[in-house]
Amino acid sequence: MDDVAGYMVGAIAIVAIFVGLPWLIFHYVTKWKTAATLTGSDEKLLDELHDAARRLDDRLCTIERIMTAENPDWRQQCLPGREHQRLLADGE
Numbered sequence: 503m504d505d506v507a508g509y510m511v512g513a514i515a516i517v518a519i520f521v522g523l524p525w526l527i528f529h530y531v532t533k534w535k536t537a538a539t540l541t542g543s544d545e546k547l548l549d550e551l552h553d554a555a556r557r558l559d560d561r562l563c564t565i566e567r568i569m570t571a572e573n574p575d576w577r578q579q580c581l582p583g584r585e586h587q588r589l590l591a592d593g594e
Contacts, residue, residue, distance in 0.1 A: 540548075569576045 573579075
Protein backbone atom coordinates (compact mmCIF):
# COMPACT_ATOMS: atom_id res chain seq x y z
CA MET A 503 0.00 0.00 0.00
CA ASP A 504 2.81 2.40 0.82
CA ASP A 505 4.47 1.62 -2.50
CA VAL A 506 1.30 2.56 -4.42
CA ALA A 507 0.97 5.84 -2.51
CA GLY A 508 4.63 6.61 -3.17
CA TYR A 509 4.20 5.96 -6.88
CA MET A 510 1.09 8.16 -6.93
CA VAL A 511 2.91 11.04 -5.25
CA GLY A 512 5.82 10.63 -7.65
CA ALA A 513 3.51 10.53 -10.67
CA ILE A 514 1.66 13.64 -9.51
CA ALA A 515 4.96 15.44 -8.93
CA ILE A 516 6.23 14.50 -12.40
CA VAL A 517 2.97 15.62 -14.03
CA ALA A 518 3.04 18.87 -12.06
CA ILE A 519 6.63 19.59 -13.09
CA PHE A 520 6.40 18.64 -16.76
CA VAL A 521 2.80 19.65 -17.53
CA GLY A 522 1.55 22.08 -14.90
CA LEU A 523 4.61 24.30 -14.62
CA PRO A 524 5.06 24.89 -18.38
CA TRP A 525 1.33 25.50 -18.74
CA LEU A 526 1.48 28.10 -15.95
CA ILE A 527 4.52 29.81 -17.47
CA PHE A 528 3.03 29.94 -20.98
CA HIS A 529 -0.28 31.17 -19.59
CA TYR A 530 1.31 34.19 -17.93
CA VAL A 531 3.66 34.89 -20.84
CA THR A 532 0.59 35.12 -23.07
CA LYS A 533 -1.14 37.42 -20.56
CA TRP A 534 1.92 39.71 -20.40
CA LYS A 535 2.14 39.92 -24.18
CA THR A 536 -1.51 40.92 -24.57
CA ALA A 537 -1.31 43.43 -21.72
CA ALA A 538 1.74 45.13 -23.21
CA THR A 539 -0.08 46.32 -26.33
CA LEU A 540 -1.71 49.71 -26.71
CA THR A 541 -5.46 49.91 -26.73
CA GLY A 542 -7.42 51.88 -29.29
CA SER A 543 -8.04 54.70 -26.81
CA ASP A 544 -4.30 54.83 -26.01
CA GLU A 545 -3.45 55.19 -29.70
CA LYS A 546 -6.10 57.89 -30.12
CA LEU A 547 -4.69 59.80 -27.14
CA LEU A 548 -1.15 59.54 -28.52
CA ASP A 549 -2.35 60.86 -31.90
CA GLU A 550 -4.09 63.80 -30.22
CA LEU A 551 -0.98 64.59 -28.17
CA HIS A 552 1.18 64.41 -31.30
CA ASP A 553 -1.13 66.82 -33.13
CA ALA A 554 -1.12 69.22 -30.16
CA ALA A 555 2.68 69.11 -29.98
CA ARG A 556 2.94 69.78 -33.72
CA ARG A 557 0.57 72.78 -33.45
CA LEU A 558 2.52 74.17 -30.49
CA ASP A 559 5.77 73.77 -32.42
CA ASP A 560 4.26 75.65 -35.38
CA ARG A 561 3.11 78.44 -33.06
CA LEU A 562 6.55 78.69 -31.48
CA CYS A 563 8.18 78.94 -34.91
CA THR A 564 5.74 81.70 -35.85
CA ILE A 565 6.49 83.62 -32.65
CA GLU A 566 10.23 83.27 -33.25
CA ARG A 567 9.86 84.59 -36.82
CA ILE A 568 7.87 87.59 -35.56
CA MET A 569 10.40 88.28 -32.81
CA THR A 570 13.29 88.02 -35.27
CA ALA A 571 11.55 90.39 -37.70
CA GLU A 572 11.02 92.97 -34.95
CA ASN A 573 14.40 92.59 -33.25
CA PRO A 574 17.04 90.38 -34.90
CA ASP A 575 19.15 90.41 -31.71
CA TRP A 576 16.43 89.18 -29.36
CA ARG A 577 18.00 85.74 -28.79
CA GLN A 578 21.21 87.24 -27.42
CA GLN A 579 19.21 89.51 -25.13
CA CYS A 580 17.30 86.56 -23.67
CA LEU A 581 20.38 84.53 -22.73
CA PRO A 582 20.85 83.87 -18.99
CA GLY A 583 23.42 86.14 -17.38
CA ARG A 584 22.78 89.06 -19.74
CA GLU A 585 21.24 91.13 -16.88
CA HIS A 586 24.52 90.93 -14.97
CA GLN A 587 26.53 91.99 -18.04
CA ARG A 588 24.06 94.81 -18.75
CA LEU A 589 24.38 96.09 -15.17
CA LEU A 590 28.19 96.05 -15.43
CA ALA A 591 28.04 97.94 -18.73
CA ASP A 592 25.77 100.60 -17.17
CA GLY A 593 28.24 101.04 -14.28
CA GLU A 594 26.09 99.73 -11.45
